[in-house]
Amino acid sequence: MTEHGKTPVTVLGLGAMGTALVEALLAAGHPVTAWNRTPGRAEGVAAKGASVASTVSEALAANKIVIACLLDYDSVHEVLDPVAAGLEGRQLINLTNGTPGQAREMSAWAGQLGAEYLDGGIMAIPPMIGTPAAFIFYSGSGSVLAHARSALDTFGGVKYLGVDPGLAPLHDIALLSGMYGNFMGVIQAFALVGSAGVKAREFAPLLRDWLAAMGGFLDRAAEQIDDGDYVTGVVSNIAMQAGAYPNLLKAAEEQGISAELLTPLQPLMDKRVAAGHGAEDLIGVIELLKK
Numbered sequence: 583m584t585e586h587g588k589t590p591v592t593v594l595g596l597g598a599m600g601t602a603l604v605e606a607l608l609a610a611g612h613p614v615t616a617w618n619r620t621p622g623r624a625e626g627v628a629a630k631g632a633s634v635a636s637t638v639s640e641a642l643a644a645n646k647i648v649i650a651c652l653l654d655y656d657s658v659h660e661v662l663d664p665v666a667a668g669l670e671g672r673q674l675i676n677l678t679n680g681t682p683g684q685a686r687e688m689s690a691w692a693g694q695l696g697a698e699y700l701d702g703g704i705m706a707i708p709p710m711i712g713t714p715a716a717f718i719f720y721s722g723s724g725s726v727l728a729h730a731r732s733a734l735d736t737f738g739g740v741k742y743l744g745v746d747p748g749l750a751p752l753h754d755i756a757l758l759s760g761m762y763g764n765f766m767g768v769i770q771a772f773a774l775v776g777s778a779g780v781k782a783r784e785f786a787p788l789l790r791d792w793l794a795a796m797g798g799f800l801d802r803a804a805e806q807i808d809d810g811d812y813v814t815g816v817v818s819n820i821a822m823q824a825g826a827y828p829n830l831l832k833a834a835e836e837q838g839i840s841a842e843l844l845t846p847l848q849p850l851m852d853k854r855v856a857a858g859h860g861a862e863d864l865i866g867v868i869e870l871l872k873k
């Protein structure tokens with residue numbers, strides 16, 4: 583810690599996100615040592631006060647807290663494997679997007695090298711870093727979180743999920759799954775009305791209001807899942823929905839639009855109905871996803 587109570591941090595990776603993280607740290611007064619594979623990308627943060635390490639070893643030696651924000655876990659290993667001994671005594675915080683399995687593997691690997699490990703899933707795009715809209719899921723070593731807390735607070739909200747390092751990427755990927763599912767429906771809706779010459783700008787308010795109204799189903803779905811009861815109080819059962827859903831596919835075909843974003847749901851609905859669950863809510867399909 584500096585005489586001003588600021589925690590010094592090393593950041594590996596100066597892509598769009600790594601740069602935003604460094605800028606947030608610098609703005610809050612934390613000394614930063616940064617390293618990037620392509621040295622030219624460090625010029626911007628150097629001008630703002632970061633020390634630039636010319637090698638990964640130098641970056642690791644500079645500070646106890648080491649944040650990695652690289653493209654993927656393979657690139658983290660590519661960067662750290664050749665200098666693995668330098669991780670001894672370090673607190674590695676990996677904010678690179680990955681899977682729960684990758685996070686658990688990296689935690690075990692870091693542990694064998696004498697490093698503590700905290701994984702993180704960033705729920706923000708680079709311009710959101712440092713604003714109240716950003717938050718990051720963390721899981722793994724609670725003592726790393728405690729030690730690095732003032733630095734991590736500069737990025738946005740901190741949501742700690744427990745000691746299993748896989749929990750942060752699990753929650754990250756779950757939120758992204760919800761987001762991409764939403765995107766798929768939105769893309770399909772715009773394509774469909776667009777095929778009839780309706781301007782996207784004209785249609786957007788209708789879609790926004792409709793999705794906001796439908797968003798209310800989420801808490802009810804959570805109750806049904808936790809209670810394992812997909813029948814009580816059902817208004818629009820899956821048998822009815824499975825019967826109407828082909829119209830979404832046919833309408834796309836009629837309009838000359840691909841229905842490939844929508845097609846996977848139909849066989850799941852049909853399967854659930856065929857298994858005698860036609861009186862249930864659509865959410866019962868979740869049972870078919872469990873392997």
Ligand code: FVH
Binds near residue numbers: 601651661706707
């Ligand atoms: N940007 C976003 O909107 C999302 C928001 C949520 C979190 N993601 C994840 O954050 C990680 C970094 O993303 P990024 O936006 O910084 O990505 P890029 O701008 O493409 O920068 C990639 C950095 O990784 C370095 N790199 C790639 N491969 C290697 C390698 N084999 N060895 C060493 N470094 C490597 C790259 O270096 P360079 O190309 O400049 O030399 C950049 O520093 C990511 O997991 C997102 O999923 C971002």
